[in-house]
Amino acid sequence: MSDYSVRLLRADEDRAALDLFRRALHVKETTDEEWPSISASMQPDRAFGAFDPELIGTVRSFDSEVTLPGEGTVPIGAVSLVGVRADRTRRGVLTNLMRAQFEDFAARGVPAAMLHASEGAIYGRFGYGIAARGKSIEVDRHRARLRPEVPSGGQISLLDLESTVEQWPSLWDALPRTRPGMIDRSAYLWPGYERDVRKATTPASTAVHRGPDGVDGYVTYLVERPGPGEPVFLKIISFHHASPDAFAGLWRYLLSVDLVDRIIAEKRPLDEPIELLFTDPRQVAVLKIRDEGWLRLVDVAAMLGARAYRGEPVVIEVTDPFLEHNSGRYRLSEDGAARTTDPADLELTAETLAMLYLGGWRASDLAVAGRVRATGEAALERADLLFGTRVNPWCGTFF
Numbered sequence: 001m002s003d004y005s006v007r008l009l010r011a012d013e014d015r016a017a018l019d020l021f022r023r024a025l026h027v028k029e030t031t032d033e034e035w036p037s038i039s040a041s042m043q044p045d046r047a048f049g050a051f052d053p054e055l056i057g058t059v060r061s062f063d064s065e066v067t068l069p070g071e072g073t074v075p076i077g078a079v080s081l082v083g084v085r086a087d088r089t090r091r092g093v094l095t096n097l098m099r100a101q102f103e104d105f106a107a108r109g110v111p112a113a114m115l116h117a118s119e120g121a122i123y124g125r126f127g128y129g130i131a132a133r134g135k136s137i138e139v140d141r142h143r144a145r146l147r148p149e150v151p152s153g154g155q156i157s158l159l160d161l162e163s164t165v166e167q168w169p170s171l172w173d174a175l176p177r178t179r180p181g182m183i184d185r186s187a188y189l190w191p192g193y194e195r196d197v198r199k200a201t202t203p204a205s206t207a208v209h210r211g212p213d214g215v216d217g218y219v220t221y222l223v224e225r226p227g228p229g230e231p232v233f234l235k236i237i238s239f240h241h242a243s244p245d246a247f248a249g250l251w252r253y254l255l256s257v258d259l260v261d262r263i264i265a266e267k268r269p270l271d272e273p274i275e276l277l278f279t280d281p282r283q284v285a286v287l288k289i290r291d292e293g294w295l296r297l298v299d300v301a302a303m304l305g306a307r308a309y310r311g312e313p314v315v316i317e318v319t320d321p322f323l324e325h326n327s328g329r330y331r332l333s334e335d336g337a338a339r340t341t342d343p344a345d346l347e348l349t350a351e352t353l354a355m356l357y358l359g360g361w362r363a364s365d366l367a368v369a370g371r372v373r374a375t376g377e378a379a380l381e382r383a384d385l386l387f388g389t390r391v392n393p394w395c396g397t398f399f
């Protein structure tokens, strides 16, 4: 029995909850000036608080939807602002907040949740798995030369900071969500993005690419000039494209921006072939590969039934200690998914299933790491094909 209670927060408690989260992340409390814009990023009735009787912990979410393998979508809770007061950690407060949030998702028919994690060890125990990873890259602008066959691209037009802020939502909406894991950008996200670019010490710009059918890509960036004699960085804030032409055209543009030494981008899709644009692929250094999107299958049966599969059937046995009703055997095939009593080919936890679900890992590799137990190589081969996706998953939206 815990000595605190968990409940949905009222709107007049939002600021205290945000400041609790900020203190947990060692960030200054909200100012009166910031608050109107920040409160516009908070969907009502989506935050929980733990009280003892003071507020000691909080979690939040906003409604979104995620693209699945096969290009269907399902509603998700996009989870953010998770924090517990430093003098109340490690006594189960987050555990109870997570439980309340999952119950709320289930009650509202939301079958999955996604988040970005501050640390890699927090969320696995709650059944979240690393569903998408991203790479951080750096391009030496002076030495990177485009190969002759790289498409010349279409027309580029440049937006200043004000136009960027104004046009971001419509630019985003104009582009298809081409990868599993990409989420819908709710109206609650844009105020935060606007605050971030306005806070930056150099002005953000957006290069918009137009192909034969109109806008098919954009890149928002700013240029950081650290100090005399130090390299000048062009930092990509957001890069989205819907065609190879737009991808190449935007990179061609980025290389042409004067007074820049290096171009850096964080959390790009693992299979995005940036280095293949250049005569010397080594001019693109991969600085880091890290978890980019965490997924929780809140309703395993519904989620398994929602995505597409390829190849021969596989029976999986899922263990889900945190949401026990999900535990059981499921038969997956090109025709869909259903509970079964057939013997299992693969045994895995809900966390590992979330890692497989968007196609970000192969069952064979998860078996090597001991996360999947299989009846044999043949079962793993079938599972690799069944869960495999044409492109790597990527969330592409930070929240």
Ligand SMILES: CC(C)(COP(=O)(O)OP(=O)(O)OC[C@H]1O[C@@H](n2cnc3c(N)ncnc32)[C@H](O)[C@@H]1OP(=O)(O)O)[C@@H](O)C(=O)NCCC(=O)NCCS
Residues within 6 Å of the ligand: 024, 025, 057, 081, 082, 083, 084, 085, 088, 089, 090, 091, 092, 093, 094, 095, 096, 116, 117, 118, 119, 121, 122, 125
């Ligand atoms: C991360 C945080 C929310 C955890 O809250 P908490 O109330 O301490 O979590 P719980 O007590 O419910 O922890 C449950 C388990 O997770 C473990 N755990 C919690 N946070 C962890 C962390 N950061 N690293 C490793 N393990 C962690 C606990 O040790 C505990 O394990 P146990 O059951 O074996 O004892 C809290 O430490 C915090 O606010 N941190 C700073 C802000 C932050 O990082 N927020 C996350 C933003 S994505």
